[in-house]
Structure formats: structure tokens, C-alpha cells
Amino acid sequence: MSERAARTLLTLYRYAGAAAYPLMGPYVAWRASKGKEDKGRTRERYGFAGHERPEGPLIWVHAASVGETIAVVPLVQTILGYGVNIVLTTGTVTSARVVRERLGDSVIHQYVPLDLKPAVSRFLDHWSPDLAIIAESEIWPMTILELGARNVPQVLVNGRMSDRSFASWKKRTSLAEALFENLAHVVAQSEIDGERFRALGARPVTVSGNLKVDTLPPPVDEKTLQAVRRQIGKRPTWAAVSTHEGEEKIAAEIHAALRKRHPGLLTIVVPRHPPRADELAEQIRSMGLRLVRRSSGEPVAADTDILLGDTIGEMGLYLRLTEIAFVGRSLTGAGGQNPLEPAMLDTAILSGKNVQNFRDSYKNLLERGGVKLVRDRNMLAGAVNYLLLNEEARRNMIAAASATVNDMRGALAATMKALEPFIHPLVVQAGLRRASKG
Missing domain, CATH: 3.40.50.11720 (3-Deoxy-D-manno-octulosonic-acid transferase, N-terminal domain)
Known part of the structure; x- marks a missing residue:
């Protein structure tokens, strides 16, 4: 032209x-x-x-x-x-x-x-x-x-x-x-x-x-955080955050596969677009899993399988409830989502390989060992299982992610x-x- x-x-x-x-x-x-x-x-x-x-x-x-x-x-x-x-x-x-x-x-x-x-x-x-x-x-x-x-x-x-x-x-x-x-x-x-x-x-x-590195971590209401932590107790947890269509089902399937190995396992699913929550709740419940929607105000019970994070502005809460976070739009979607907030909030980060939109951030995290990329559902399930079982590996990834963020400021x-x-x-x-x- x-x-x-x-x-x-x-x-x-x-x-x-x-x-x-x-x-x-x-x-x-x-x-x-x-x-x-x-x-x-x-x-x-x-x-x-x-x-x-x-x-x-x-x-x-x-x-x-x-x-x-x-x-x-x-x-x-x-x-x-x-x-x-x-x-x-x-x-x-x-x-x-x-x-x-x-x-x-x-x-x-x-x-x-x-x-x-x-x-x-x-x-x-x-x-x-x-x-x-x-x-x-x-x-x-x-x-x-x-x-x-x-x-x-x-x-x-x-x-x-x-x-x-x-x-x-x-x-x-x-x-x-x-x-x-x-x-x-x-x-x-x-x-x-x-x-x-x-x-x-x-x-x-x-x-x-990236200016996002110089921001503060997502805020949280401390009273709410303590209340939800009491509800969860010492149960093992992992989270799938900023998920896109198909990734919520994958997270639920992984939960169903791992809960026998990890008694009391709680999976936290936070869709990128909360208006999809009605559809997701129905889909997850149809899999025979017990689900609590954060927006309902219903407490997390001892037999709750999935906490569905269908509220806006509470990412700081969800990430503080776990030490393992899968970042979505990277398995079924394309481009990825920002991994910096999980890195700031002491989580071992997992992601699919489709992270082109955040290439620089992922490159830095990979070089330091703060993130692990997975190619499919089975590999993600294996990575979640490994990190739940191995505290030292989990702590090393958390430390690497935190150091990466500090170096990027x-x-x-x-x-x-x-x-x-x-x-x-x-x-x-x-x-x-x-x-x-x-």
C-alpha cells in the first residue's frame, strides 16, 4: 500500500x-x-x-x-x-x-x-x-x-x-x-x-x-483472607487463574484425578471473565464435583472440591490461598496471561506454552526457574502433583519467581x-x- x-x-x-x-x-x-x-x-x-x-x-x-x-x-x-x-x-x-x-x-x-x-x-x-x-x-x-x-x-x-x-x-x-x-x-x-x-x-x-513489575501486588482484605483460610484449614490447594474456555474443565479433571492421592485437595478456579460463571458452575457440578461460588458468600466446606472465583477484584485473595498457580489462556487459548502477579504473591507458576503476549516476562521467569511450561492436560496434572508432593521444589520455584520480579523492576x-x-x-x-x- x-x-x-x-x-x-x-x-x-x-x-x-x-x-x-x-x-x-x-x-x-x-x-x-x-x-x-x-x-x-x-x-x-x-x-x-x-x-x-x-x-x-x-x-x-x-x-x-x-x-x-x-x-x-x-x-x-x-x-x-x-x-x-x-x-x-x-x-x-x-x-x-x-x-x-x-x-x-x-x-x-x-x-x-x-x-x-x-x-x-x-x-x-x-x-x-x-x-x-x-x-x-x-x-x-x-x-x-x-x-x-x-x-x-x-x-x-x-x-x-x-x-x-x-x-x-x-x-x-x-x-x-x-x-x-x-x-x-x-x-x-x-x-x-x-x-x-x-x-x-x-x-x-x-x-x-514492563510497568506491571513496578506495581504493588494485588490487594486483599485481611479479614476476608483470614476467614477463608480458616475455612480451608490445612488442606492442600492449587489454583488455575485467568482461565479461558476449556481450561476450567481441564482444572476440574485434574482435581478429580489427584484428589485420591492428595486427600482434602481444594482446587481454586478463577476464570478470566466472571460472567461465564453460571455456565462453568453447571459444567463442573455435572462432573460430580462439589463446588462453591465465591460470589454466593457460601463458606468453603470440608467436602468442597472447587472454589469458583467468580468475583471481580479478588485476585489478591485467590493467589494468597495457594502456593501453586496455573496461569491460563495458555493451553486452550493463545497469547497467555500476565504471570507477574502470581510471581509477586509467592506461587510456583505453571503455564501452557502459548504465552506469546508475555514473552519477555516468561523468558525471564524460565531463565531463573520460576515457571514451568506444560504442553497439555496430562503434563499439567503431573506438574501439579509433583509440586504438591515436593515442598522443596515448590519453595525453590517461589523464590526464583520472586527474585525474577525484583530484578525486572x-x-x-x-x-x-x-x-x-x-x-x-x-x-x-x-x-x-x-x-x-x-
Whole structure:
């Protein structure tokens, strides 16, 4: 595709988005009916503001979902310490809850506008950001073009590009270049990610490491943790977390195979998408297993086989209940899920081999012995059995994972260094404004 064709395509995208805008109502309403949108705040998806714009410099930070939101929390807190206002957008109900729990009223939270010109323009007209910071892999053409047209610096932080995304963009390099030339800086997670962004025309690109390593471990309510621990007692446990379709059944089958070898065994299953819980509960019970859903408030009994973690925001609880964690979307799914939270919370980590989206983290964990990759259900069952039987091996993996995380820290400082030329002028403006009022 030529450069001229790419720019023509982006222009057509702009007009197509404007034409589609009036038709988006039923789609957003359908999402709200499924709990995927906040029913009381759907107007924000069309760019309507839910708050007044504060006076002075303002930075727009966008994090799509829970993982990205957790990753940028320390970054946001650091910037807030300089006295600059932040409007933080997210795309999901669960990520909005994370913002409320971890940042409270220190930021203005809005749902990200649809990537359609009327919505994006309305959002930018109201908030008029001085800088846009985008987390990980959120490449929205209309938003990037509108920010570029307004000469708002855009910085991609914790930048990640999966194998699949890179292959797709490589087929449209002119289109990628027409978009990425609007980015003032890309701060990539790894050297591989950095090289991919450079290959697609992004300049300049620096590498920081993964911001998720510099976050705190997932929080937990101590009273709840102690109560559930009392219910479990000294029973052996293992967990399958962030699971995708098919992996929950595998976990239940492994439980059924191992419970005779490990009397009292409790398996904790935490699906990546809690709305699947009804279906999963029925499936697991049909296998003759006794199941307790965390959302029901029912205690874990002595004969409970499976604790189904169907709540949001309690990963810190589930991981603290065990020392063995299988991380999903890696056996039946593709790409894997983030292994860093289990590493922070003293677990021996198991995973399938499909972990391309977190290649760098898994590479570091493998080199230190903090994770074991398995190819199928039988190999996973064998690994769980081995770790349940061998405390020394389990402890060694836990220590290796913890050491790996400690060695990987430093991404926040590197990211702030890259952001300094963009943030410093805003800090000065904010300071002068406060001084003039004082």
C-alpha cells in the first residue's frame, strides 16, 4: 500500500466513522444490557463529559482494561505528585472499579469515547488535554489522528505489540507509518516490542521494561483472607487463574484425578471473565464435583472440591490461598496471561506454552526457574502433583519467581525519564498558576 493510498484510507475511515455514529446507540445499549457498559454513564462513550474540566494543565491517560489500568496506577500517582491534573479513561466496567479502588478522587475517571470522529472531537473539545499518554497496545486511528490534528503530544507507554498485531501491521506498513508518525514517543516493554514499533515507523522508541513489575501486588482484605483460610484449614490447594474456555474443565479433571492421592485437595478456579460463571458452575457440578461460588458468600466446606472465583477484584485473595498457580489462556487459548502477579504473591507458576503476549516476562521467569511450561492436560496434572508432593521444589520455584520480579523492576523510572520533556513544561505551568493565585 502506498503512502497516498494509506492516507486516503484513513480519510475514508474518518468519514465512515462519522456516518456510523448515529447507528451506535443500539450497540452500546446491548453492551449495557450485558453488563459490559455502565448504564448510568453511556453518554461518556459518545464523548459527553461527566465532569467539568479543571483549570490549568491537564494530561489524558488512557488504559483499556484491568491489566493496563493496574500497570499505569504508579505512573499516574507519580504524575499527580507533580501537581498536574489527570483525566483517566478506561474501556471496561471492571477497570473503572480498579480506578475507583486504587486512585479514588485523585483523578477524573471517564469512559473512553468510541473511536468515531463526533465522539472523539466532543471529548477533546471539552477536556483539551495538553498531553495524551496511552498504555500498551491501544491503537485507535481516529483518536490518534484527532490528537495529531490538534498538535497534542501522544506518548505510548508500556508499549506491546503481539505477533498477531505485528503481522497484521506489516501487511499495511504505509498505514502504520501514517498513524505512528503522530506518536511523539513510544516507550516499549521489551527490545522485541521496540524493534517492531521502529519497523512500523515509530520514532523515537525507547525500552523501559514492563510497568506491571513496578506495581504493588494485588490487594486483599485481611479479614476476608483470614476467614477463608480458616475455612480451608490445612488442606492442600492449587489454583488455575485467568482461565479461558476449556481450561476450567481441564482444572476440574485434574482435581478429580489427584484428589485420591492428595486427600482434602481444594482446587481454586478463577476464570478470566466472571460472567461465564453460571455456565462453568453447571459444567463442573455435572462432573460430580462439589463446588462453591465465591460470589454466593457460601463458606468453603470440608467436602468442597472447587472454589469458583467468580468475583471481580479478588485476585489478591485467590493467589494468597495457594502456593501453586496455573496461569491460563495458555493451553486452550493463545497469547497467555500476565504471570507477574502470581510471581509477586509467592506461587510456583505453571503455564501452557502459548504465552506469546508475555514473552519477555516468561523468558525471564524460565531463565531463573520460576515457571514451568506444560504442553497439555496430562503434563499439567503431573506438574501439579509433583509440586504438591515436593515442598522443596515448590519453595525453590517461589523464590526464583520472586527474585525474577525484583530484578525486572525499574520500568517506572525509565518511563518517567522518557516522559520528562513532555511533563516538565506542564509542571512549570501548574506551579506558576498556583503561585499567581497565592
